[in-house]
Amino acid sequence: MSPLLAGLTWLLVFQSAGEALVRLAGVPIPGPVAGMALLTVALLVRGGAPAAMSVAADGLARHLSLLFVPAGVGVMLHAARLASEWLPIVVALGVSTVLAIAATALTFQWLVARQRGSVVDEAQ
Amino acid sequence: MSGAAQPFFELWVYLAATPLAGLALTLVMYAAGWWCYARSGMHPLANPVLIAVALIVSLLLATGTAYQTYFDGAQFVHFLLGPAVVGLAVPLVREWGSVRRLALPIAGALAVGSLVALSSVVGLAALLGASPATILSLAPKSVTTPIAMGVAEKLGGLPALAAVFAVTTGVLGAAIGKYVLDACRVRDWRARGFALGLAAHGIGTARAFQVNADAGAYAGLAFGLHGLLAAILMPLGYWLWTGLAS
Numbered sequence: 001m002s003p004l005l006a007g008l009t010w011l012l013v014f015q016s017a018g019e020a021l022v023r024l025a026g027v028p029i030p031g032p033v034a035g036m037a038l039l040t041v042a043l044l045v046r047g048g049a050p051a052a053m054s055v056a057a058d059g060l061a062r063h064l065s066l067l068f069v070p071a072g073v074g075v076m077l078h079a080a081r082l083a084s085e086w087l088p089i090v091v092a093l094g095v096s097t098v099l100a101i102a103a104t105a106l107t108f109q110w111l112v113a114r115q116r117g118s119v120v121d122e123a124q
Numbered sequence: 125m126s127g128a129a130q131p132f133f134e135l136w137v138y139l140a141a142t143p144l145a146g147l148a149l150t151l152v153m154y155a156a157g158w159w160c161y162a163r164s165g166m167h168p169l170a171n172p173v174l175i176a177v178a179l180i181v182s183l184l185l186a187t188g189t190a191y192q193t194y195f196d197g198a199q200f201v202h203f204l205l206g207p208a209v210v211g212l213a214v215p216l217v218r219e220w221g222s223v224r225r226l227a228l229p230i231a232g233a234l235a236v237g238s239l240v241a242l243s244s245v246v247g248l249a250a251l252l253g254a255s256p257a258t259i260l261s262l263a264p265k266s267v268t269t270p271i272a273m274g275v276a277e278k279l280g281g282l283p284a285l286a287a288v289f290a291v292t293t294g295v296l297g298a299a300i301g302k303y304v305l306d307a308c309r310v311r312d313w314r315a316r317g318f319a320l321g322l323a324a325h326g327i328g329t330a331r332a333f334q335v336n337a338d339a340g341a342y343a344g345l346a347f348g349l350h351g352l353l354a355a356i357l358m359p360l361g362y363w364l365w366t367g368l369a370s
Contacts, residue, residue, distance in 0.1 A: 065298075100297075101320065109315045112315065
């Protein structure tokens with residue numbers, strides 16, 4: 001079996017396992033997210049991803065944005081709502097996206113610097 | 125419709141009714157979007173999703189083709205979001221050593237970022253007078269499309285509208301992320317990637333992977349964690365909120 005096909009098969013197997021798990025447990029988590037968690041645990045136990053899986057996963061990750069095109073085209077269904085509420089939508093989406101990026105990056109950077117600072121203190 | 129154009133019109137009607145047309149259109153227009161993106165030197169504003177969506181919507185409107193007809197074919201591409209989300213485990217495990225060392229920054233940035241993303245969009249939309257259905261569909265805008273649709277449905281928003289807001293946010297974050305991060309003077313690739321993945325989910329993650337491998341891995345991590353957190357906490361939080369309010 002080609003690495004790409006083998007890798008894709010494994011991803012679909014873990015997605016199915018994730019779907020089955022959330023159904024059986026009755027939790028409101030999307031199946032693929034549960035599948036990702038299961039695969040993470042499996043790969044950590046195994047000590048890394050097999051080459052075939054890396055080929056498929058990296059291939060999908062590199063063209064992740066293609067997969068959002070069909071949902072994005074759905075914008076044509078909501079033209080009326082978007083036309084009547086464009087101001088709150090545009091302002092809320094724009095400002096919130098800027099704030100979320102800035103807050104996340106600055107928190108991450110601040111906590112890394114703090115952690116590094118405390119490691120240096122302990123070394124002295 | 126008459127004369128010489130008639131056979132072509134009939135051909136289009138025939139092709140548009142098969143899944144082939146929607147699928148081929150998605151890939152061809154994405155290829156066109158990618159070509160523009162590559163030609164611009166991967167400029168963040170020349171986002172391939174934005175270009176592809178604009179081209180496809182124009183074509184569908186010009187030919188009077190319904191979205192559902194298009195989606196019958198395009199759903200095969202949409203479906204691959206599932207295995208792609210599962211596959212994010214691979215870069216995550218590859219980076220596991222540094223992820224463990226940075227557990228505190230990751231948890232802190234996830235908590236602060238997801239709260240800011242949610243509260244600012246809901247607060248601003250409510251303040252500017254958006255309707256309740258729009259506000260509830262905006263709430264999961266920074267979470268990846270399939271999860272945003274599921275969350276919006278649980279909150280009483282409109283899943284298809286939530287998908288559009290999520291894609292718009294992803295395109296926006298991928299386009300302006302660089303400028304926001306430069307203005308904040310954040311140079312660490314891991315922090316930059318994590319912020320893009322958290323605020324702009326899969327589209328931000330794709331952009332991060334194109335710029336830097338470390339940024340991509342941390343974007344994928346943020347994208348997965350935020351999706352997981354939102355899927356669990358947003359319906360629960362809304363349930364508590366409405367319970368307390370009534």
